[in-house]
Amino acid sequence: MTTVRKERSLAVAVVLSVLLAGGLVAYQAEQAVAAPEPQDCEDIAGLDKAPALADDLRPGGDPVTESTLQDGTAIPVVMVHGWTGRSQHSSERTGAFSAAIDLTVDESSDFDGLPTSLIGAIQGVGGVSVYTFDYHDLSSRWVTDDGIGPPLAESLTCLATAYGHPAITVAHSMGGLATRAALGQIADDGSLSGPGDYVSDVITYGTPNTGSDVARFLVDFQEGLASMEGMPDAETATALHSFMVICGTAVTESMEDPSACGSIPTLAASAGSDAVHGLATGSDEVTALPAWPEGVNVHAYAGDITASFSVGAWFLDVYESSRASIGDIVVPRSSALDGADSTLVNECAYEVDFDLLGPLPGLGGDVLWPVSGYQSGCFHGNLMRTIELTDSTTSIIGEIVQEAQGIIASGFPADLAGQWCSRQDPDLECFSVTGLLEEFPGAFLESSTESPDTPGAQRYFICLADDLGDSCSMAATMILEYYPVGVEWNCEEFAAADGWPGCDPDYTEAHDVTQPRLTIIPNHQHNQSFVDVEPLYRS
Structure with a gap:
């Protein structure tokens, strides 16, 4: 315990010296075929579509532009800033994600920067639509404030519903805690399905999950x-x-x-x-925040600076050395990585010698610190400028886009993307197109039509094996019924209209019209009453 206390005390002392030397200031630059945009979400406070800036360039020099998935949809990506920060993306580049990617932690690298920002790099992935959630005016309030957590939750649910794909959130610092608060609110809202239906992945840069x-x-x-x-x-x-x-x-x-x-x-x-x-580390507020929910993939990035200090007099050849790990100066490494499914750390090591008779710190190793700490790829405000972490971000988003494209390219609509599970029976096997293609590699979408039973619903006929040569028998066909948001199902009304005496079982009450639903329809009905099937929800 004594060792830990000394190490933490030294770390705090080092941080204070940095604050006094240069001030705790996140980096800000000097002022100086598009995805569809749903109208339903445009009035949510703080939510804005991120423009493609003319000077965000692709490696070949062409301006970055957004593009859709093959079916015309896109995956929404929401950028969320931290304490006292901004997310808005403009030519002034004062936003947390708008600075150029110009840093690396690899001292042997000849990397000299990319002509784009993190937002520009994400836009360049394709198949995404990037938004910013900016709450700057309220950013000295706690994340559960009515102007932060609730509108962020509304933004995520609205965008996911409008685009037909779960959103991806990219957050810096306290923005990750705001995302936790928003996901917790979604989980507690009885009118909504699980958080994973609205957010598939969260990528955090230096989020103080256990405090700073x-x-x-x-x-x-x-x-x-x-x-x-x-x-x-x-x-x-x-x-x-x-x-x-x-x-x-x-x-x-x-x-x-x-x-x-x-x-x-x-x-x-x-x-x-x-x-x-x-x-603050260990505060009641941060302790009370809900943990990252099941069904949401969390990818956490951290900066970790190891600082070594030597104090002494050269003519006596006497030096006292101290060494401390201070995270990204603002957030400890362990706090930034807490609760994540995958992690990536920018690591930096700096040395500085204080000669008791000398006027200035001497150069130790390759870097004079703490002055250089503010241009370090491990510093809290610079994490979004490093090629290592931004490359990882675009790779994660690219994989999500490729999975969605793969489903679409195989002939299946985006309506069916994701994993669909029962809310009532946890033992019931979930359905996904990906799993179906693994079990039946030759399966294909034979046809689709508006449901003859439910106006507004869509019926899909999937051929599992072309046992008739160029088509499938009913025995080799899977029938799916997709219910968009707002489309109701009433089994008794259907049964009466279709000549059935009733429904047994009847899953009408299991249909939540605020969410998309999927049912797997039996190929044949043999009972006297109509056999209703339980709706599945994207999870």
Whole structure:
């Protein structure tokens, strides 16, 4: 325990030296055939379609453009920024995901940058439609605030429903916690199906899943100031405490109009905000957030800086050395990776020698630190600029697109994409086109038509084996009925209209019209009553 406490103490001390040396500032650049856009989602607060910028270029020099999947649909991707940040993508490039990809952690690499941003790189994958969720004005509030978690949940459910594909979320820092809050809200909403129906994958950059030690220091510092009454420096402590409380309250209300604190640097003014209290390691707020839900693939990225310090006098040949792992300076490595299904870490090692008789730190290894730390590919605000992590992001999204394209290319519509499972019977085998093709490699979509039984539903006939040469017998045919959102099923009404005495069983109540559904229709009906089948939901 003593060793751990010393190491953490040293790490916090190193972080404080960085804050004093240069300020905790995320990188911001100097100001200086499209996927379909659903109209239903355009009025959600904070949600905007990311434009393709003219100076986001492909490797060959052509401007990046979005394109659809082969069936004209696209997979929605939502970018979510962190504390005090922005997501909006514009030519000013002040957004967290808008800076050029210009860093690498491979010192032996001759990489000199890409002419595009992370958003541009994702747009260039094809088959996606990129959106930004920007809550900058409220970003000093905690993620469960009515202006953050709920509208993000609404954005994800709306886009997934409108596009017919689960969304992908790419989040930086506190944006990952906002995504956790949103997914938890979806899970708790009885009118919605599981979170995995709306979000297939989440990619996080430096998300403090268990909190930030820097935020913990700021909270403890503020509380320490409040307890100094009667001590020699009480007046100074009271003034600092008042500043943190007043400005923290102001920016929590609005980042855009922090009243008297408007002339104070944003991050300093935000030090006493609700967000910082929630971000603190071990806080009640971060502990209370729901864990990443089942059915959502979480890919977590982290930065991990190992700093070595030597202090001494050259003429005495006496040096004391210390070594600390400080994560990405803001978020510890373990916190950024907590709960993830897959992880990737940018690792950097820096050395600096302090000569007691010298005016400046000496160069150790290849880098002078902490000055270079702000241009490091391991620094919290720079993770989205590194080729290692951005390449991984586009690879993950590319694989998701390829899977969707593969289903479409094999002749099956996007309506059937994904895995469809029972809500009532966990032992019932799920259905997916991918699984079907593994079991029946020669299966193909023979025909489709509007359902003769339910207006608005679509019926698909899948040939499992062409036992008749150029077609399939009914015995070798699978019949699927797809119900889009809003299409109802009433078994008793159908049975009466079709001449059946009734339904046994009757799964009418199992149909949630707010969600797409799929039923596997029996090839033959042998019972006196109509045999209804349970609806499956995309999972």
